[in-house]
Amino acid sequence: MTAPLLEVEDLRVTFGTDDGDVRAVQGLSFTVSEGETLAVVGESGSGKTVAALAIMRLLPRYARIEGSIRFRGTSLLDLDDDGMRGLQGDDLAMVFQDPMTALNPVITVGDQIVEAIRTHRDVTEAAARERAAELLDLVGIPEPRRRLDSYPHEFSGGMRQRAMIAMAISNDPKLLIADEPTTALDVTVQAQVMEVIRRVQEATGTAVMLVTHDLGLVAGTADRIQVMYGGRLFESGDTDTVFYGSRNPYTLGLMASIPSAVGRTAHRLEPIPGSPPSLINLPEGCVFGPRCAFATDACRTEPELRAVDAATGHATRCHRADELPALIAARAAPREAGA
Amino acid sequence: MLAYAVRRVLATVPLLVLGTFIVYVLVAVSGDPLAKLATCNTCDQSAFDRIIDLYDLDKPIPERYANWIVNAVQGDFGPAVSYGSLDAGALVLERAANSARIAIPAFLIIMAIAVALGVYSAVNQYSRLDYAVTGLSFLGISLPTFVFALLLQTIMIWMLDGFGWRPFYVTGMRTIELDGFLDMIRSHVLPVITLVLVLTASESRFQRAAMLEVINSDYIRTARAKGVPHRRVILRHGLRNALIPMVTIWALDFAALLGGSVVTETIFAWPGLGPLFISAVTQLDLNLTMAIVMLTSLLVITFNLIADLAYGWLDPRIRYE
Amino acid sequence: MSEAAIDAREGITTESRSFGRQARDRFRRHRLAMVALVVLALLTLSFIVGPWLSPYAFSDQDFTALNQGPSLAHPFGTDPIGRDLMVRTFIGGRYSLRIALLIALLTTAIGTVIGAVSGYFGGVVGAVVDQLINLFLVVPALIILIVLAARYGSGPNAIAVVIALLSWPLIARIVRGSFLQSREQEFVLAARAAGASTVRIMFRHILPNVFGPIVVNATLLIGIAIILESTLGFLGLGVRPPVPTLGNLIAEAKGALQTKPSAALIPGGFIVAITLCANFIGDGLRDALDPTARRS
Numbered sequence: 011m012t013a014p015l016l017e018v019e020d021l022r023v024t025f026g027t028d029d030g031d032v033r034a035v036q037g038l039s040f041t042v043s044e045g046e047t048l049a050v051v052g053e054s055g056s057g058k059t060v061a062a063l064a065i066m067r068l069l070p071r072y073a074r075i076e077g078s079i080r081f082r083g084t085s086l087l088d089l090d091d092d093g094m095r096g097l098q099g100d101d102l103a104m105v106f107q108d109p110m111t112a113l114n115p116v117i118t119v120g121d122q123i124v125e126a127i128r129t130h131r132d133v134t135e136a137a138a139r140e141r142a143a144e145l146l147d148l149v150g151i152p153e154p155r156r157r158l159d160s161y162p163h164e165f166s167g168g169m170r171q172r173a174m175i176a177m178a179i180s181n182d183p184k185l186l187i188a189d190e191p192t193t194a195l196d197v198t199v200q201a202q203v204m205e206v207i208r209r210v211q212e213a214t215g216t217a218v219m220l221v222t223h224d225l226g227l228v229a230g231t232a233d234r235i236q237v238m239y240g241g242r243l244f245e246s247g248d249t250d251t252v253f254y255g256s257r258n259p260y261t262l263g264l265m266a267s268i269p270s271a272v273g274r275t276a277h278r279l280e281p282i283p284g285s286p287p288s289l290i291n292l293p294e295g296c297v298f299g300p301r302c303a304f305a306t307d308a309c310r311t312e313p314e315l316r317a318v319d320a321a322t323g324h325a326t327r328c329h330r331a332d333e334l335p336a337l338i339a340a341r342a343a344p345r346e347a348g349a
Numbered sequence: 350m351l352a353y354a355v356r357r358v359l360a361t362v363p364l365l366v367l368g369t370f371i372v373y374v375l376v377a378v379s380g381d382p383l384a385k386l387a388t389c390n391t392c393d394q395s396a397f398d399r400i401i402d403l404y405d406l407d408k409p410i411p412e413r414y415a416n417w418i419v420n421a422v423q424g425d426f427g428p429a430v431s432y433g434s435l436d437a438g439a440l441v442l443e444r445a446a447n448s449a450r451i452a453i454p455a456f457l458i459i460m461a462i463a464v465a466l467g468v469y470s471a472v473n474q475y476s477r478l479d480y481a482v483t484g485l486s487f488l489g490i491s492l493p494t495f496v497f498a499l500l501l502q503t504i505m506i507w508m509l510d511g512f513g514w515r516p517f518y519v520t521g522m523r524t525i526e527l528d529g530f531l532d533m534i535r536s537h538v539l540p541v542i543t544l545v546l547v548l549t550a551s552e553s554r555f556q557r558a559a560m561l562e563v564i565n566s567d568y569i570r571t572a573r574a575k576g577v578p579h580r581r582v583i584l585r586h587g588l589r590n591a592l593i594p595m596v597t598i599w600a601l602d603f604a605a606l607l608g609g610s611v612v613t614e615t616i617f618a619w620p621g622l623g624p625l626f627i628s629a630v631t632q633l634d635l636n637l638t639m640a641i642v643m644l645t646s647l648l649v650i651t652f653n654l655i656a657d658l659a660y661g662w663l664d665p666r667i668r669y670e
Numbered sequence: 671m672s673e674a675a676i677d678a679r680e681g682i683t684t685e686s687r688s689f690g691r692q693a694r695d696r697f698r699r700h701r702l703a704m705v706a707l708v709v710l711a712l713l714t715l716s717f718i719v720g721p722w723l724s725p726y727a728f729s730d731q732d733f734t735a736l737n738q739g740p741s742l743a744h745p746f747g748t749d750p751i752g753r754d755l756m757v758r759t760f761i762g763g764r765y766s767l768r769i770a771l772l773i774a775l776l777t778t779a780i781g782t783v784i785g786a787v788s789g790y791f792g793g794v795v796g797a798v799v800d801q802l803i804n805l806f807l808v809v810p811a812l813i814i815l816i817v818l819a820a821r822y823g824s825g826p827n828a829i830a831v832v833i834a835l836l837s838w839p840l841i842a843r844i845v846r847g848s849f850l851q852s853r854e855q856e857f858v859l860a861a862r863a864a865g866a867s868t869v870r871i872m873f874r875h876i877l878p879n880v881f882g883p884i885v886v887n888a889t890l891l892i893g894i895a896i897i898l899e900s901t902l903g904f905l906g907l908g909v910r911p912p913v914p915t916l917g918n919l920i921a922e923a924k925g926a927l928q929t930k931p932s933a934a935l936i937p938g939g940f941i942v943a944i945t946l947c948a949n950f951i952g953d954g955l956r957d958a959l960d961p962t963a964r965r966s
Contacts (some may be wrong), residue, residue, distance in 0.1 A: 028699065068570055091579070099575035106574075111567040114586050115666055116593075126575040161665040177575070361808055364801065368809030372817055379821045487953075491945035493897045495904045496938035499924060503931040608810065612901055616924075626813070627905060630820045638817070646809050 013083065014041035015185055015217050016065070021077040023060050023069065023241075030290040034060040036241040038077075042185060047211065047218045049232035049249070051225055051264065055286040057241035058221045059107075062187050065219075066104050067094050082184065100130040103183035103216075107190040109170035113162035119146075119173050120158025126180045145176035148213060149206050168199035172206055182214050189221045204231060226268040229253065234323075237261045240287050240297035243315055247324035257318050257331040260298045262338065296329070304330055304337055350661070354654060361650050366418070372642050373414045376635050403430075404635070417636075421643060427636035431629065437640040441622065445607070445644060447522060448614065448621035451537055452606035455544035460599060462549050467556025468591065471564060472583055482553060489550020498543045498616040505539070520618035540617045544610055548602050555598055560591040593663050600656035601649070608645035696958040703954020710947035713940070717767060720760035729753060729912075738930075746936050749922065759937050762914040766896055767944065769830050769915065773895035776834035778888045781841025786872055788842070789849025799846065803839045811836045819902050824910040833898055841887050848880040882959030886952050893948035900941050916941050 023035040035057040042048050050058045063069045065079055067086060079086040081102060086094065106112040114122060123142035127133065133141070139158060146154035149172040162170055171191060178186055188207060192200035208231065211218055220228060228235060229249065236246035237260065245258040256262050263282040284301040287293055293300050295310040302309065308329045318324040318331060328334065400406065405413045420427065426441070428434035470479035508515040516535065523536040563569065564587050572586045609622025618624075622641055629637035661667045697703060721727075731751050738748045746755035788799040806814075818832045849872075852858055861875045896916075902908030903917025904924075911918055916937040923933035 028696070066574055068573055095576040095578065097576070098573065099577075104574045106567060106571060108567060112571045114568040114572065114590070116589050116664060117586070125572075125577060129576050129578075163666045174571075177571075364805050364808040368805055368814075372809065372814060375814075375817050375821065379817075487946060487949055488942075491893060491897075491949055492942050493901055493904075493938070493945075495901060495920065496935075496941060499920070499927060499931075499934050499938060502927055503935065506928050506931070605810065605812075611812070611816070611905065615905060626816070627907070630817055631907070642809060642813055645813060649810060650808060 014043045015082060016042040016219075017078075017080040018061070018065070019078045019080075021061060021064060021075070021079065023057070023064050023076075024074040026072060026074070027290075032289045033292065034073075034241050034289055035064065038238075038241075038243055040236055040243065040246065042217050042219055044184070045211075045215050045217050046233045047220060047231055049220045049222060049228035049235045050238060051222060051228065051235060052238035052244075053223055053264075053286050055240075055289065056238040057289075058238045059189055060241075061238075062104070062189050062219065062221050066098060066102065066187060068104070096130075099126050099178075099183075100181045101184045103178040103181070103186050105171070105174050105178045105186065105188040105191050108194045109167055109174050110194065112174055113170055115162055118159050118161055119165065120160075123158075123173070123177045123180055126177045130181045141180065142176070145180055146173065148179075148210065149173070149176045150202075150209075151176075166199075167195050168202060171195060171199075171203050175203075175206055175210060179210050179214055179216065183216050185219060186210075186216045187219045187221065190223065191220070192227065193223070200227070207231070224268075225264050237264065240292060241289060242297065242327065243325075244298070244328075245324075245326040247318070248322055251319070251322055251324045255324070257324070257326040257334050258328050259302050259304050259330075259334070261326075262334075263301075263303075296327075303341075304334070306330065350658065354658065357654055357657065358650070365646055365650065368646060369418065369639065369642055370414055373417065373635070373639060374410055376630070376633060376638050377410050377413065379633055417639060421639070426640040426643070429629070429634055429637040429640075431632040431634035431637060437636040440637065441625070441640045441644055444620060444622045444625045445609070447619065448609040448623070449607055450522070451540045451544060451613075451619065451621070452603070452610075454537070455541045455548075456599075456603050456606050458541070458545050459548045459552055459602070462545070463552035463556050464588075464592075464595075466549075466553040467558075468560050468583070468588060470553075471557045471560035471591075472587075474561065482557070486550040486554045489546055490554075492546070494543060494547050494610075494612040495616055497546055498539070498613060501539050501543065502616070522619055540613050540619055543613045543617070544606060547610075547613075548606075552595075552598060552602065556591065556595060559594045560587060563587050563591040566590075589663070593660065596656045596659045596663065597653075600652035604645075604648040604652040608648050609641075693958040697954050700954035700957055702950045703957075706947040706950035706954070709943065710951065713763065713944060713947070714767060717760050717763040721757050721764075724754065724757045724760070726754035726757050740932055747930060747932055749933065750926070755919075755933060755936070758914050758919060759916070759940060762916045762919045762937060763940055763944075765826055765909070765913055766899060766916040766941070769826050769899050769909070770892045770895040770944075772827065772830040773833050773837070773899070774888045774891040776830060777837045777891055777895075778841055778884060780834060781838035782845050782877075782884060784838060785842035785845025786849055786877065789846035790853060790868075790872055790876070792850070792853075796846070799842060803843065806836070806839060815898075816902075816905075816907060819907045824908075826909050826913060826915075829899060829902065829908050830895075833895060837891065837894070837898075841884065844883050844887065845877075845880050848883075849876055852876045852879060882955075886956045886959060889948055889952035889955055893945040893952070896941055896944050896948070 018041070019039045021035055021038040022033070025032040025034060038057070038061055040048075050061070052058045060069065060073075064073075064075050065081075065086065067089075069075065075087060077087075081097065084097075086097070089097075113119065117125075120139060120142050123145060124135065124138040127138040127141055128135070131138070142158055143154045146157055151157055151169060151172055157165075162173070165173060171194075175188075175191070186207075191207065192203050195203060204227065207218060207220075210216070220232060222228060225235075232249045234247065235249050235252040237244045237252070237258065239260050245252060245256060245261045247255075252261060253265070256265070260282070267282060282301055287297055287300070295312050296302070296305070297312070299305045299309040306329070311329075313327050313329045315325050315327045316331070318326055330337065405416060408416075417427070424438060426436070426438035429437040429440050432440055466482050470476070470482040473479055502519045505515045505517060505519050517538045518532075518536040519539065521536060523532040525533045528536075564583070569582060569586055572582045577586070609626060611623035611627060613619070614621040614623035615627060622644070626638070626641045628634075629641060731753055738744060740747045744754050744756065746759055748755055749758070784799055788796040815833065815836050818836070819829060822828055822832055853876075858871060858875055861871050866875070899908055900915060900917030900920070903915045904921045906921060908917060909915050911922070919937040920934045923930070923937075927934055
């Protein structure tokens with residue numbers, strides 16, 4: 011295997027506020043390989059969006075970013091602004107959550123895509139427009155040539171997200187970061203947009219880092235899943251491994267709260283009790299401890315992320331990872347008996 | 350769009366009528382033109398009759414107002430009795446031109462400074478210059494016009510005492526035709542500076558707030574994510590959006606400046622609409638007061654309309670039907 | 671603020687400190703506002719106590735010192751008929767501050783009631799308020815203010831009423847917006863279902879939600895009122911002499927700018943000081959009471 015496309019090592023992001031430091035990301039390490047799809051899953055406040063913006067270097071200036079982010083061997087945190095701009099929108103592109111606000115309302119969709127192209131490629135306006143029309147066609151916008159001159163408000167939400175994707179892939183990126191690309195959209199449109207992402211991935215061969223809170227969304231899309239909580243990586247592994255062999259109570263809790271879970275083992279909808287922790291005053295020990303059904307005294311110390319199966323890269327952050335399958339079987343038994 | 354403009358103008362007509370009626374009544378009940386004659390020993394009944402006839406005093410106020418507005422619409426604002434019975438409309442237009450001599454340069458300077466300061470301090474939020482701009486605009490908002498103008502005049506007086514020379518005149522208007530270019534400039538500078546100070550403070554704060562909102566918006570982040578250079582992000586993506594809310598503020602401020610700045614013009618003895626209005630009100634010159642009210646109202650209505658139409662031009666989301 | 675930062679801050683919402691305490695802490699941290707509060711208190715104190723401590727009374731004439739600049743005996747100088755300008759400035763400050771407070775109070779009261787009623791009931795009352803607000807956009811309020819002040823504004827209370835009658839639309843608009851929003855919200859429906867009276871719903875349930883903006887605007891109004899009142903006084907349209915408001919003092923002194931600028935500039939400095947304090951305090955209150963407005 012060649013060196014990964016993206017290597018993140020011990021990433022820490024801190025926001026200084028009047029009420030204390032907000033530790034949004036704590037010691038996050040992961041990699042993304044060429045062409046693969048990595049899903050980063052977690053509730054809001056888990057640090058997944060902050061991590062994505064840190065990679066893109068789009069965090070506000072008062073954010074403290076430590077650790078290392080290497081993209082194709084280049085250390086992004088050491089690049090100057092001009093060097094970083096050379097990557098942004100070229101090899102490294104991003105699609106944002108809310109297509110309603112992410113496009114400039116006073117500039118036509120076509121001009122915004124043309125700008126993305128001409129920022130990085132020395133082509134004529136006409137050639138860039140031609141390319142923009144092709145891109146709109148690729149993401150499934152009808153009458154692409156006419157639509158170039160539309161303003162964002164003349165597009166529906168789903169169309170705008172398609173346009174966003176077209177803009178992001180306009181320079182054939184190596185890595186496309188999609189931050190909750192479907193959250194702001196209607197359920198029916200969500201599937202279409204995911205389909206568009208899959209299609210552009212096929213067409214361009216880009217790797218995709220899909221940031222989402224919705225485990226259900228990633229089942230058919232992702233090669234690997236990585237679950238975040240309280241700014242930390244809680245579990246990572248192949249999609250199947252995480253779905254069918256999770257060794258982390260938080261991941262299990264997330265899966266239990268998917269309305270239509272994978273397979274037929276579906277149970278009652280079980281939300282995780284409580285809410286994500288304050289990132290200023292994180293709980294002592296395991297940050298998920300206070301909400302965890304399996305917490306014991308051991309969980310008063312923070313568990314390390316450790317390998318479950320080194321071969322597949324399955325890793326989890328839980329003291330009771332080894333006992334977990336048995337614990338779950340024990341809990342499920344009485345319920346099935348009752349049903 | 351024309352239909353929209355016409356509808357907008359028509360909608361303001363009742364308000365204009367109501368507003369001018371209120372002012373008319375207020376001034377009409379304030380002073381009795383006959384009172385001045387009461388102390389006149391040589392005046393006979395015919396003098397009283399002439400006054401009564403002149404002001405329609407034998408008719409009720411609403412009827413007098415109706416007569417006034419019918420004439421006003423035809424451009425006849427009646428004689429300005431406190432100004433040797435000159436035609437009130439012509440007098441007001443002449444003074445309005447004088448007000449414009451300082452209002453227009455002041456407005457252009459205000460716009461330029463406010464946009465530059467507001468944008469710069471928003472982009473460099475919490476920088477030293479941002480704090481300086483914020484501090485200065487607090488001072489500008491807290492400093493009454495007349496105090497600032499008096500301060501400027503005091504400085505000029507000191508300079509005259511100290512060096513026997515001062516760069517700018519403290520009172521009065523001088524023109525190119527009568528006094529030459531240099532004197533024209535020397536007389537215009539202080540009133541213009543005063544007007545600039547008053548409005549720059551508040552406008553640059555508005556501009557800063559508008560720009561801050563824009564640069565923290567998602568589409569600016571999108572532009573950065575595309576690798577667009579900083580300057581281009583600020584000017585192409587940021588500024589255009591941040592100017593949209595300013596249009597209304599500019600319109601109101603420019604209309605107010607053209608309508609004559611009472612304090613500034615009074616202090617610098619500038620023959621504009623401001624001092625004319627004060628003297629018309631204090632001398633209870635009804636025709637003159639009403640002519641000025643009419644002009645300032647029309648200015649406000651016109652510039653509001655222009656702002657509305659400019660809005661539609663700047664912001665493609667707005668369409669007028 | 672970027673979405674990321676909001677995400678990061680979402681964790682803060684579980685804070686246990688009460689809103690009131692947080693607001694107080696935030697205000698205390700606003701150093702300029704604290705300084706302004708102290709300065710304004712000192713100014714007020716000197717306006718109240720100063721004249722008692724002074725050896726001169728407000729209309730005492732010192733014929734040995736006519737029309738003088740600042741000196742030891744008369745720190746602010748004397749006017750053309752030998753009256754001590756320090757005492758006159760303090761008394762003037764007393765009047766000006768009193769008028770400004772009255773304006774802020776009246777304006778806030780009128781604006782709040784009109785805004786609440788028009789926002790809650792909508793319909794005709796709302797439409798009338800709308801048109802009144804629009805009226806000021808057609809005939810400038812300043813014009814009406816000057817006409818009214820020239821005719822009715824000769825006393826300290828009268829001028830306050832006149833200014834308040836023309837300044838309420840801003841607060842009315844804020845209150846109205848909030849009432850329009852709250853009217854259909856669940857806590858209001860719940861209160862209505864529980865049989866609370868209309869007045870109770872309006873003032874106990876909805877009004878507290880607009881409390882912050884109202885207080886902030888009332889504070890800023892003090893600054894605006896001082897400027898308006900002194901400007902009218904300066905133009906000879908406000909409170910009539912012999913009542914010495916700060917504006918009147920400047921108007922009296924402006925003729926002698928050449929020989930004795932201090933007589934105009936000292937009261938001018940007091941006006942600036944009071945207004946600056948009011949603006950800083952208002953700014954601090956805005957930060958304290960409306961934390962979301964902080965970074966924008």
